[in-house]
Amino acid sequence: MPAEKDFIILLNQHQKIIHKVCNLYMDAAADREDLFQEITLQAWKAYGNFRGDAKFSTWLYRVALNTAITYFRKEKKKPEIFTSEHLPEDRQAETTDPVEEQVKALYAAIGDLSRIDKAIVMLYLEDYSYNEIGDMMGITANNVAVKMNRIKTKLREQTPKHMQTA
Numbered sequence: 001m002p003a004e005k006d007f008i009i010l011l012n013q014h015q016k017i018i019h020k021v022c023n024l025y026m027d028a029a030a031d032r033e034d035l036f037q038e039i040t041l042q043a044w045k046a047y048g049n050f051r052g053d054a055k056f057s058t059w060l061y062r063v064a065l066n067t068a069i070t071y072f073r074k075e076k077k078k079p080e081i082f083t084s085e086h087l088p089e090d091r092q093a094e095t096t097d098p099v100e101e102q103v104k105a106l107y108a109a110i111g112d113l114s115r116i117d118k119a120i121v122m123l124y125l126e127d128y129s130y131n132e133i134g135d136m137m138g139i140t141a142n143n144v145a146v147k148m149n150r151i152k153t154k155l156r157e158q159t160p161k162h163m164q165t166a
Contacts, residue, residue, distance in 0.1 A: 007047050010056050011040065017057060018043075021064040024122055025071075035071055042067045054135060058128075062136040065119045093155070109158040117151050124148060 018039050022032040043063045050059055110121055116137070123133045130141040130148070147159070 003047065007044060011043065011060075014057050016098045017060050018064050020122065020126075021068050021119075023059075024118055025068045028050050035068060038071055039064045039067045058132060058136060061123065061128075064140075067137065069115050069119070107153070112158060113151065113154070117147065120144060120147055121151060 019032075019034055021039065022035045026032040027033050043060060046063055051055070067102065087114075112119060119137065120133060123136060128136070130144040134141040134144045
């Protein structure tokens, strides 16, 4: 039972990671709950193989992202969480705040990215290094750097000119 207890403690400490992944990939609350349960189940199944070479949070991100991507393939669902018409109600209110408009435009542009690119952006925004992102995604740090440059270019192209900052 000690492994189960340790897992529950670690999961409770890092459950925000799972929530971020669920919010990134699922629009409806029921779908987010289903994905949360699936990620938790897959993390528990894989916990016996966790050697502690990386931080638990890094390992959990990898399990969560891989589970979310697999979940989509299995369920054939299209993520729409970041499209402007699907923002949570409290974020749909009209605003004249330019910063909030920029955030909405960025989320809409991120919503148009592939599932893999969304995961890379999420980890980048969490201040993970290219090496850490590469470890989590199963690609090289150099590949992460190339992908991030392409993603940044794509996001710049999708964001209206008047909303871009220097």
